[in-house]
Structures are given as structure tokens and as C-alpha cells.
Amino acid sequence: MNFAQPQWIAAGLLCCSAIYLLHLHLEKKRNLALQVFAAQTLLAGLTRNVSSNKRKIRLFLLLGTVFFCFMALARPQYGHHWIEVKRKGIDILFAIDTSASMLAEDIRPNRLERSKFAILDFVNRLEGDRVGLMPFAGSAYLMSPLTVDYHAFEQSLQAVDTTLIPDPGTNLAAAITQAESVLRNDANHKLLIIVTDGENLQGDAIAAASTAAERDLTIFTVGVGTPEGELIPLKKGDSPEFVKNDSGQFVVSRLDEQSLRDIAQKTDGLYAPLGNRGQGLQTIYNEKLILIPKEELAEKRHKVPVERFPWFLGIALLLLFVEYLMVSRRIEGLAFQLPRKLRGKTIMMLFLLPAAIFHSPSAIMASPGEQAFQEEDYLAAAEYYDNALADDPDNAALLYNYGTAAYKNNLHDEAITSFNRALQSDDLLLQQKAYYNRGNAQFKKGEESLQADPRKTIGHWQNALASYEASLQLQPDNKEAAANHDFVEKKLEELQQRQQEQNKEEKNQGEKDTDSENGNQNSSEQEPPPEQQDKEGENSGEIAAEPEEQERGGREETTEPEEQEDTEKKSQPESSKDGEKQRQGQEGKMSKEEARQLLEEMKNEDGTLNFIPKTDHKPSNTQGRNW
Known part of the structure; x- marks a missing residue:
């Protein structure tokens, strides 16, 4: 016999002691009141029908009732039974580095994107294990709690980028400490997989890993990048920019494998380089996760002590019932007296009391x-x-x-x-x-x-x-x-x-872009190229007479943006040039009706040109032609 919460026994003893002292105090006050009520010589005759022994027995019955109630609260346990406990599985927390160095492109498309692809491939191979996501840089925070909803995890992973955490740097110690609080549960296995390039370490990551090992947390490290390193891009485009140090030299981000290897060894984990196709996470899955013993993942029998509090609660009810029936008067041959109105209910209670005492505790335990x-x-x-x-x-x-x-x-x-x-x-x-x-x-x-x-x-x-x-x-x-x-x-x-501020900024930016385009067009109209100035007197009247043709496909260099000029030049077919040369040879200039007819032949049913210009085709200069 043992008690799951023995502190209630001490509380019961204190409570019974307080009741006994209160009873003595009330008994003393009663005797004083009787002495005031009658003379000492008359008290014996007045109280001859009161049995002091029975009063004491009733007191002890009441104290016993209270004490056994506290004994039931102490959860007495005797014997045991076996139950089937389903596996609790594996809890896997991914800590992914979001520092600026993860934008380096020594692996394609860059370190961060390749890491995200590899994590998704890893999660797709899991079956029922919980996964979580924790981005980190100079600090760390839990983005996706542990869950078996892999779709929600994927959505969170897709939103990870280098602007997610404003604190710069790579603080692995903070990531490990945060992971300890997340994985503070009773799962069979608790795994932390850190995906990082290992550069610019802040804090004492080795000490944090040692503390994690004491709490049964296994750390796997995955190195992203190459030892040779790569520049860290700031801006892409025609003129890319890269990160420079204070002296103006370009910063090269290199993979720090040794630090990551030391962190993994502190917790009996494994270090693996990510590789160009996410091979590192596949190595961890094949060499560690797949080797977890099958019996730890399957159902197992667990010995559970049997709660015996109904026994003590039944004894308390029985003592209370006896105390209620017991009389305090000194009557020959009568120790108990039951009111007539309660006799039927009392007989029913006598039948139900054994069921309360010996009832199987499993029936009244929680589900x-x-x-x-x-x-x-x-x-x-x-x-x-x-x-x-x-x-x-x-x-x-x-x-x-x-x-x-x-x-x-x-x-x-x-x-x-x-x-x-x-x-x-x-x-x-x-x-x-x-x-x-x-x-x-x-x-x-x-x-x-x-x-x-x-x-x-x-x-x-x-x-x-x-x-x-x-x-x-x-x-x-x-x-x-x-x-x-x-x-x-x-x-x-x-x-x-x-959201309103963001929409307002986007609207303002769009207006600026529109104003810029309009400014370019106006400047183009006001200052035509020299060649066009030479032809302006010849063509201006005819262009003004046919504005719709300009919208549908005809162009005039002085009124269209530069981008549209290039498009129209590329869209001129070789066949049209041959015909044009023939017409030029015959008439010297194509008429307006001939140009319109030629355009209609070049269009398909939906109104778009039905030819694909060759990439190496260089159209001749068409300045001065009306169409």
C-alpha cells in the first residue's frame, strides 16, 4: 500500500486535532452553563440519562469519518494492472537559418531556398511524427508549433525569408535554448535539426548543446554552402551589388563545418553537409530516424497502480452512518435509535454501501x-x-x-x-x-x-x-x-x-511609375529624333488622319515609347519586307490602303499577328513609312 499524495494524511491529522480541541472547548462551556443553571447536588440527577461514554464514541466516529475522507484524498494505491500505451512518436523541430549569408548562391538557387526544398522532401517521408519550424538569425522564435498537419507546416516554411527576423547574425545558442523550451515534453524522441551555414556564431553554442544533451535532446546539424564560399548578394539585376565590410572589401560567406560538427557530437547527433540536392537531410533520415527501434514506436504495456480510494471513502461513509444512528442517552438494551421516517431509506443505504466500498475503481476513474x-x-x-x-x-x-x-x-x-x-x-x-x-x-x-x-x-x-x-x-x-x-x-x-499602409505605398509607387512613363512619352514627343524631324513635314498630316491604325498596329516613331518600337521592329516579317521592296521599286512608296490590307493579312482571327519573328532577324529602317 502506498499513497500518491501523502500530504493529505498530514492535513487530515491536523483537521481531526482541531475538531477534538474544539469539542473539548465546547464541553467545558456546557459544564459551566449547567453549573449556572442548577446546583452541584442536582446535576447528577438531571444528567443521569446522558451517557458520557457514548458521547465520546460518537466523537471518535466523527473524527474517524473526517480522517478517512482525507485518506481517500491521499489516493491510496494497492496492486497494479497493465494497460496498452500507444506510441508518442518523434518530435522533430527544424531550426532554419535566415541570416543574410543564406542568400549566397554557391548552391542553386541559393542556400535558403535549397534548404527549404530539402526540408519539404524530408517531411514528406514522415508518417505521423510531429514537426515544428523555428527560424533564427540573431534571435529565434517558434513560427510553427509541433504538429502532424504537414500542410500547415509547408505553408509556414514557404513564408520563411531573410527579412523575417530583424536581428542580424547567426545565434545558434539562442536557437538551441529556444528549442529546449519547445521540446519540453515526454515524447519518445526529441530531435532538433539545425540547418545553417554556421558562420558568425554568437553566444556559447557548445555549452547550450551540452545543456540540451542533459534534457535528452538530440541535435543534428546540416551545413549549407561550400567551404570555398560565395559573395552575399544585396541586389540582383543588371548591376548586382554584394555585401562589403568596413574596409570596402567584398565579404565571402564560407561554410563552418567544424563548429556544426562539435555541436552535433555533444548530443550524440550527426553532422551532414546539405549538398546540391539536399543529400544531408536524406543522410540523417537513413542513418538515424530509420534506425529507431520498432518496439519504441509500437504499442507497449505499462504497469499502472490501482487506486483504492473507494475503500477509505466507503469506511468514512460507514462511520458517519453509525454515528448518525447512535444515541447518547443511557437506555437499557438500546444503543442505536432510528427515526421512523428514515427507516426505509436507511435499509436501502445498507444495501448500497457494500457496492460503494467494493466497487471496481476502474469504473469511477477518468476515461x-x-x-x-x-x-x-x-x-x-x-x-x-x-x-x-x-x-x-x-x-x-x-x-x-x-x-x-x-x-x-x-x-x-x-x-x-x-x-x-x-x-x-x-x-x-x-x-x-x-x-x-x-x-x-x-x-x-x-x-x-x-x-x-x-x-x-x-x-x-x-x-x-x-x-x-x-x-x-x-x-x-x-x-x-x-x-x-x-x-x-x-x-x-x-x-x-x-495592410492599408502597404496598399497606399503600392498605389503611390504605381502612380510614380505611371508619371515616369508619361514623362518619357512627353519628352519623346517634344524632341523627335533627327531623322524624324527631317521627315516630319512629309508624314504629319497623314498620321493625324489615321489615329486608329497607330493603336491597332501602325506606329510613328515620334509618338510611341522606345519599348514599343523594338516590339514593332521585331514583328515585321520578311515576307512583308520583300513585298514592300517590290512596291518601292514600282511606286517608290506604299499607299495607305495597301498598308492596311497587308496588316489584315498578317492578323489571325483573334486580332494578333500570326507570325513569329526570328531572333536573328534585323528589320531595315522603316522611318518615313506611313504604316
Whole structure:
């Protein structure tokens, strides 16, 4: 026999001692009152029917009742039984470097993009293990909590870029420390996979790895880049720019393999270079994950002590019942007296009392789903409620519990669906809780798309506000719902304000671009090229007479932008040039009707030119031709 919470035994002894001292104090006051009421010689005759021994027995019966109630609270355990425990799987947290050096292009398209591709290939090979995402640079933060929703993980990964974390540098120590708090659970295996080039290390990463090893955290490091290194681009285009140091020299980012290898060895992990096709993560999967013993991933039997608190609770009820029946008067041959009105109920209690004492404790223990949830094994809890819903799909309580477990597993879509179905219940308290938890799930769902699609996030957060408002309508004094509502409302206002500012900037930029194009056109019109000035008197009247032809395909060099000139030059076919030369030889100049007819022949049904110009074709100068 042992007790899971023995502190309650000490509390029971203190409580019984206090009751006994209180009884002595009241007994003393009663005797003093009797002495005032009658003379000492008359007290014996007045109290001859009162049995002091029976009064003491009733007192001890009451004290025994209280003490055995505290014994039941101490959770006495005797014997054990075996239960099947499903695997808890592997928790894998990816820490990906987002510093500026990850833009180096010594592996294509660059270090960061190649790392993202390799992580996606790795996750696609997993089966039921939870994955999380933690970008880091000079600091680290959890972007995607541990989840089995690989689609949500992929969305978060796609949003990772070098502007995500404003703190520059590569602080591996901060990433390891943050990962310890994320992976603080009872999973069979806890893995941290760091994907970085290992340069510009800040903090003591080796000491952080040693601390992680003490907490059963295994670290795998994946080196991105090449030892020879590459320049870090700042801007791409016709005139690319690269990062320079204070002395004006170009900075070359090189892979620091030795540091990454030392970090992995501290936790019995593995270092592997990423390679050009993500071979490093494949090596980790093939040499480590696939070798995890099968029995650790399968169901296993677990010995659980048997709770015996019903025994002590039954004894307490029995003592209380005896104390209630026992009389304090000195009556010959009578120790107990039962009121006539309670005799039928008492007989029923006598039959039910043995059932309360010897009833199987497993029948009154919490369900396996509730136990798993309290032990933070949310995967097992969700599986239990999912199986229960197969037998009773419309049970609102099961739907609510499954939704809560799914929310803890970061399966926010499933949680929202389950809470929606639970709202069909007539239980107002259950509805209030479902609205509240649905609001939490909708907020978390919005956080997943915050980086990739802020507009979608706004929609999810607006739905969350509606859920909190519905919860407050059912329970206006719910402080948690009110606090969450205010928090989400503030976050939503900030996001909407940022979106408005971004849209305003885009609009202003578009107007600037338009003004710039118009300025170029005006300058082109005001200052025609010398060749065109020579021909202006000859062609100006005819062009003004046919503006539509300019829009459909004809051009005049003085009124069209430079980009359109190049397009029209490339679009002139060789066949048209031959015909044109013939006409020039005959007439010296093509007429307007001939030009229009030639253009119509060159167009297909949808109004676009039906030829593909050759890339090496160089059209002759067409200045001075009306069409």
C-alpha cells in the first residue's frame, strides 16, 4: 500500500486535532452553563440519562469519518494492472537559418531556398511524427508549433525569408535554448535539426548543446554552402551589388563545418553537409530516424497502480452512518435509535454501501482520453475521442473533447469543424465553451497564414472575434473570453493598419511609375529624333488622319515609347519586307490602303499577328513609312 499524495494524511491529522480541541472547548462551556443553571447536588440527577461514554464514541466516529475522507484524498494505491500505451512518436523541430549569408548562391538557387526544398522532401517521408519550424538569425522564435498537419507546416516554411527576423547574425545558442523550451515534453524522441551555414556564431553554442544533451535532446546539424564560399548578394539585376565590410572589401560567406560538427557530437547527433540536392537531410533520415527501434514506436504495456480510494471513502461513509444512528442517552438494551421516517431509506443505504466500498475503481476513474489529455499526450487523447465518435458521432461532449485535443495538436481546421458540430447541443454551458475554444482555434489558424497571406489572416481573426462575442453573450462575466476578444481585436487593428499602409505605398509607387512613363512619352514627343524631324513635314498630316491604325498596329516613331518600337521592329516579317521592296521599286512608296490590307493579312482571327519573328532577324529602317 502506498499513497500518491501523502500530504493529505498530514492535513487530515491536523483537521481531526482541531475538531477534538474544539469539542473539548465546547464541553467545558456546557459544564459551566449547567453549573449556572442548577446546583452541584442536582446535576447528577438531571444528567443521569446522558451517557458520557457514548458521547465520546460518537466523537471518535466523527473524527474517524473526517480522517478517512482525507485518506481517500491521499489516493491510496494497492496492486497494479497493465494497460496498452500507444506510441508518442518523434518530435522533430527544424531550426532554419535566415541570416543574410543564406542568400549566397554557391548552391542553386541559393542556400535558403535549397534548404527549404530539402526540408519539404524530408517531411514528406514522415508518417505521423510531429514537426515544428523555428527560424533564427540573431534571435529565434517558434513560427510553427509541433504538429502532424504537414500542410500547415509547408505553408509556414514557404513564408520563411531573410527579412523575417530583424536581428542580424547567426545565434545558434539562442536557437538551441529556444528549442529546449519547445521540446519540453515526454515524447519518445526529441530531435532538433539545425540547418545553417554556421558562420558568425554568437553566444556559447557548445555549452547550450551540452545543456540540451542533459534534457535528452538530440541535435543534428546540416551545413549549407561550400567551404570555398560565395559573395552575399544585396541586389540582383543588371548591376548586382554584394555585401562589403568596413574596409570596402567584398565579404565571402564560407561554410563552418567544424563548429556544426562539435555541436552535433555533444548530443550524440550527426553532422551532414546539405549538398546540391539536399543529400544531408536524406543522410540523417537513413542513418538515424530509420534506425529507431520498432518496439519504441509500437504499442507497449505499462504497469499502472490501482487506486483504492473507494475503500477509505466507503469506511468514512460507514462511520458517519453509525454515528448518525447512535444515541447518547443511557437506555437499557438500546444503543442505536432510528427515526421512523428514515427507516426505509436507511435499509436501502445498507444495501448500497457494500457496492460503494467494493466497487471496481476502474469504473469511477477518468476515461483514458481524459487521462491522456491531463498527461499532455494529446495525440492519444484525440485518437480515443475519434474512436468514441465512431460509435456516437452526434455526441456533443465527445465532439467538444475531440476538438480540444485537435487544437492542442495544432490541427486547427479539424478543431474548428468539431466545435461547430458541438454547437448543435442544447447545453448552453457547452455552447459557451465551444464558442470560446473555436475562437482560440480561429486565431491560431490566422497566425499560420500571417506571413504568407495577411488577408486570409484578417478573415480568420474576424471569425475569432465573432466566436468570442458569441461566448460572451452566453456568459457575459467570462473574463478569459473578454481578454482574448480585446487581444485579438488589437492585433486585427494593427494588421489592418499595416495592410492599408502597404496598399497606399503600392498605389503611390504605381502612380510614380505611371508619371515616369508619361514623362518619357512627353519628352519623346517634344524632341523627335533627327531623322524624324527631317521627315516630319512629309508624314504629319497623314498620321493625324489615321489615329486608329497607330493603336491597332501602325506606329510613328515620334509618338510611341522606345519599348514599343523594338516590339514593332521585331514583328515585321520578311515576307512583308520583300513585298514592300517590290512596291518601292514600282511606286517608290506604299499607299495607305495597301498598308492596311497587308496588316489584315498578317492578323489571325483573334486580332494578333500570326507570325513569329526570328531572333536573328534585323528589320531595315522603316522611318518615313506611313504604316
